[in-house]
Amino acid sequence: MRYIGINTPELSTELKPTECYAQKAAEKNSLLVKDKPIRMKRDVSDMDAYGRLLRYVWVGDTFVNEYLVKEGYAHTMTIAPDVSYATMFKEDQANAKALNLGLWGAGCAKSQK
Helix, strand or coil: CCECCEEEECCCCCCCCCCHHHHHHHEEEHHHCCCCCEEEEEECCCCCCCCCCEEEEEEEEEHHHHHHHCCCEEEEECCCCEEEEEHHHHHHHHHHHHCCCCCHHCCHHHHHH
């Protein structure tokens, strides 16, 4: 499953090193969703080109996609036609940048959009 509208820094693979702030983003995501009941909502597309479900995710009242952007654990990644929350995510990202939250305050901004 892939969160719609956002992209978090990625942990290392055999092909590339861990990206700036990836470990903190992964830990925060785990704290938000691991072993908790989630609600998922699709947009227009059901799956991406890699066969992953594309979803917006909530845990209780927390909109996880938005939270990760708002707190600087992710940046926006808008891919049409799945754009229902794109404007909100862009505003959240601008606020996180202005406040130097998360990856924006950790010196990762040069590698992020």
